[in-house]
Structure formats: structure tokens, C-alpha cells
Amino acid sequence: MNPGKLTNKIRHYRFMIGELTQQELADRVGVTRQTIIALEAGRYAPSLLLAFQLARTFGVGVEELFQYEAEDKA
Amino acid sequence: MSMTMQQKVAWYELAVTGATLVMVGGLWPLLGRGAMGGFGLLGFLGFSPLFLTRARRRGEVTWDEHEQQIFTRAFQFAFPIFWLFLTAACLGPFYLKHMRGTISIHVLPAILLGSILVLNLAKAIAILVQYRLEARGESRQAD
Numbered sequence: 186m187n188p189g190k191l192t193n194k195i196r197h198y199r200f201m202i203g204e205l206t207q208q209e210l211a212d213r214v215g216v217t218r219q220t221i222i223a224l225e226a227g228r229y230a231p232s233l234l235l236a237f238q239l240a241r242t243f244g245v246g247v248e249e250l251f252q253y254e255a256e257d258k259a
Numbered sequence: 260m261s262m263t264m265q266q267k268v269a270w271y272e273l274a275v276t277g278a279t280l281v282m283v284g285g286l287w288p289l290l291g292r293g294a295m296g297g298f299g300l301l302g303f304l305g306f307s308p309l310f311l312t313r314a315r316r317r318g319e320v321t322w323d324e325h326e327q328q329i330f331t332r333a334f335q336f337a338f339p340i341f342w343l344f345l346t347a348a349c350l351g352p353f354y355l356k357h358m359r360g361t362i363s364i365h366v367l368p369a370i371l372l373g374s375i376l377v378l379n380l381a382k383a384i385a386i387l388v389q390y391r392l393e394a395r396g397e398s399r400q401a402d
Contacts, residue, residue: 215323215327216324216325218261219263219323220326223325229325229328231324235324
């Protein structure tokens, strides 16, 4: 079964709230800069906890920050 | 881009295991069994935790879920290689001796140390390759 596709707007919101650098965002949520890079590149799917921490940092809901596209069954 | 603690440790372990391979392989034609002393370089692997200590003193984030995923995948790659090597190294002497005779006591440390070397070498390479593959997306997402 294809798990679908997860995308995010981390980079968009990062610039929206004052042009945070990747390192600054990483420091705020307690991860490494490489993790933020991997997230923005779509190469890493965060845990639920990290997703909520990121959304809380930006002041948005999780579903505003992360989008899930289920695979079409047709 | 600055490296994570895990990357630094992986490079360090790659250097130590690589140097050990070169030392043992290079000295074997000259010293024979005496070249096994080169495995002593593997003792430097014990200094790996110093990277963690220094990073924590600087207040860096040293470990997160993403680092854990990379480590887990690297170990999933390295362990089968280590296991195959260990199995082959243990059974090889029996087949070479045609199930007769005795096996030199020197074979035992060679198997143990060789297995440690293979495990750390494979793990280090797997970690660095994963970071390298992720870095390909970095240039398009840089600050």
C-alpha cells in the first residue's frame, strides 16, 4: 500500500515570522539544523510531537503546517 | 555546513577503522602475524564519546529523532554485514583445514577485532552516506 505524500510549509512560515534561520528554528524546537533541512526538503517525516512543536512555534495548526495527500486508488 | 555530532563521530570512526585496515594490511607482508598489533588502533574508537561531551558543553543539540533514525538505519545496514563477516570468519578456518587438525590461537583475536572493525566501518559509511544523500536537497533549500 502506498503511504501517500507528506508536504510542509515550514520554510514559508519560517520567513513569515521574521525570517528565522534554520539554526534559530532548530534551537527553538530542540533539534539539529540538519533535521530542519531534511524536513524542508521533504526527506524526513517528523514525529507527532515535533510536528506539534513546530506548529506551536509558528502559531498555526498542524494541518496548516503539514499536508497529507493520500494516494489515489483509481 | 557544520556537521552534527553523529557526523563527526562517523568521520572519526571511519578514519580510525581505515587507518587500522591500512596499518594491518600494509604490515602483514612485512611482519606476518605481528601485524595484528595494528588492531590496537581500534582502541581510539573509545574516544568517540568525547565528541558528545564537547558538543554538550557548547550547548549544542546533540541528538534528536532524526539522528536516531539515521543511526537505526545505519545499524540495520551494518549489522548484517558484520554478521556475515563473523560467520564466514568463524567457519572459514574449519573448511580451510578440511575439518581436521587444529586452528591457531591467533585466529581468535583476528576474528574478534576484524568483526569490530567491519561493524564500525560499515556503520560509519552508512551514516555518512545518509547525510550526503540528504545534503543533495540542502543546496536547494539553503537559508
